[in-house]
Amino acid sequence: MYGKTLAAPNEQLNQDIQLLCGEYARYNGFDEELCNKFGVKRGLRNADGTGVVAGITQVCNVHGYLLSEGEKLPIDGELTYRGYSITDLIAGAQAENRYSCEETAWLLLLGFLPTGAQLNRFSEILADNRELPENFTEDMIMKVASPNIMNMLARSVLALYTYDPRPDDYSIENVMRQSIELIARMPSIMAAAYQVKKRVYDGRSMYLHNPNPEFSTAQNILRMLRSDKQFTEEEAHLLDLCLTLHSEHGGGNCSTFAVRVLTSAQTDTYSAIAAGIGALKGPRHGGANHKVIEQLEYLKANVYDWDDDNEIREYLRRAVAGEAGDRSGLIYGMGHAVYTKSDPRARVLKQNAMKLAKGTDYEGEFRLLDAVERLAPDVLREKWGSDRTTCANVDLYSGLVYRMLRIPDELHTPLFAIARTAGWCAHRLEELSTGKKIIRPAYKSIVGAHSYVPLAQRG
Template identity: 50%
Template sequence: MNNEELTQILSDSIAFTSNIDKNLFTKMGVKRGLRNEDHSGVLAGLTRIGDVVGYERQEDGSLKPIPGKLYYRGLDVEELVAGIQKENRLGFEETIFLLLSGRLPLKEELEATKSLIAETMPLNHMATMNILALQGKNIMNILARSVLELYCYDENPDDISPNNLIHQSINLIAKFPTIIAYAYQVLRHDVRGRSLHVRLPHPEKSVAENFLFMMKGPNKYTELDIKILDLALILHAEHGGGNNSTFSVRVTSSTETDTYSAIAAGIGSLKGPLHGGANVKVMGMLEDMKKNISDWEDANQVDEYLRKILRKEAFDKTGLIYGLGHAVYTISDPRTGLLKEMARDLAKEKGREKEFALMELIENRIVEVFRESKKSNAKANVCVNVDFYSGFVYDAIGLPTEVFTPLFAMARIVGWSAHRIEEMNFSSKRLIRPAYKNVRELQGFIPINERK
């Protein structure tokens, strides 16, 4: 028997070994995907970091959909963004301090935070050379490998004291933009034969501007580009302990492993297209719509295209409308509205108003078409999520699709760090270890010569 034949035998066995009767999940009370029957999440922990609100539980136990709210350390993100924008400044560094410390920074604390992050952004020579030597077309994989490598440059990598956890968190938050930008430059050089640019971050620039500088070079981005990227980083920095990547970080951290291993687990989770890659899919769907809809202002044509998607006749034929729906938000995603308003200004600056108008039309029609298609009000409480506009924003400021999901990680590393620190410092720490019920029937051992 050759290797291919053995591989085929093992592959053919998967249909049997992995087939579990779905009725058994209900019979045994298993919450598939850690979701309750009403689609709410199974309560698996407590946190003081973030809160994602999309419904209220009524006295009879039913869920009442409400406009979405997102809170960072008890502060409404819409209020946080409004306060920062009113003072006409950037806010990602302030968000970092808020999520790590639990409160808004004083002026001198904010300036110190900005300086510390900017000073920590450069990679040492060896780390830079190793990134330049890495091969691969997926920047998320390169990011994970680079994070694990940073363990080697840490003098106390396994120290889980609060002071060292903060030190490691700041180090990773600061270095993510540099790693991602350098990894893209290598990909651009190796795959597309373009010049290799390794630009050092500027100590006086913000995280958002430094990333644009390292990606695009000087004088190739606008003030609005910086502001909207900063806003996107704020909005993606944290989303409660139940999202898949943050939960992965907490599960891994509960073993008391090192920070770099825990964060690498989060990166691996976020890389999955069902979690972090949705905005890339939205852009692909939008491009396909632009090609197949002759009149971008015709709601009937938009409706028909959306119906074709739901019937698995258009785009990737999965039946999924990307950018629609969320595990918690029902009526609205608060991040969407905040990003959309600035995206409108961006569309004007970049001469992409017609494309933005098409996206608004899709947004206005998408829920109604979905409701009509499902022929039920039970699933009518869906809304456009932040992924619907974030891909457009990144594309409009000139960022390639290869960094869309890494950008998500560049923001979410803040929330991951805060949750890891919380998990490591619970007064009643416990290894996260759920149970799985085995439903495979027993079998006896058969002598090898008697097996058929």
């Protein structure tokens, strides 16, 4: 029998854990009002939902609202990398029929757009570093397979520390080298981890293809994932678009802030980037695109007429009431911490993906997601009892785009990590250059003093 079976939990241990958790509940927890009493900004957010300002950056700006006399005014979202609009960056590359992912990585790391010669040389450097160290795939991936590719990405990045002759040198020159190597190697790690996972856990054949030095990042990802190594240029350009859109999103998002926190302690690059991967893995962050796909399957199974707005609206009402879907009360892919009227990434992705979906089996699913985007804001306003503005975020469409590219669901968040590595490294470099202090917010202690009781007297 093929496939790996995980060991069942020990029943006695389960019982012991249940008892311990009961004791934990007795001695932990606090009145939520204490947060208001002490002015605690939970999630490092102000009362109006804006983020606590923890630093300044030149890497990226995420602009989603205006503040006027203390009131948050919705606007169409804007995303700029190093001052350049993301829509302009993508349009510029599309006008010249070239890939934008490599140019974006250069821009984020260095702060300016490359010349043609600089971009060609940078692409060559990335190509030269896509291969993993000798025996790395065999020793670090094949021998310790994981059913979760994000877990394998984090472990593999940490393992690269042992292959680096200067892992703890945090000079800008050395971190720049490490950053370029990581940007180049992440797709190779993901592809190998997925192929090994297929063989070990799914009982399927695996295909370990080497990257082609003549290909872009997007082309190589499709080449390494597919058994026949075949893809169309249209597919590769759509994947490249996704990678560019996900490359960066400001210093305050959970994973990037995690990278900056670890960087402020002057730890090594591999530990800092692994922290970013760990944060991105969570369903409240990068894992959200997988939840959208799960939500789409619920919709397809429970909505008879995908063109009937009334039927879709009623399903969404049941979902936000916790009576449908995963019973969470959430509509995944809707809402954002910064964007109010629109997410520019969602606009660009939807516009480009619909062109490829037209006339295919995916066209109906895109229309279904479009209905969610149109109807969910009113459904959510009914739930909240307010006129609060909400919009679709990039996760609403990215999962279906990846499916359209025949990319397995378990790779949706890892692809996000591959794209975001350039942004994480740019923020690490900036934190090393300008941070100056270890990041150390405060927590208010509310526990009282206790007198020590000898062990024999406890009962």
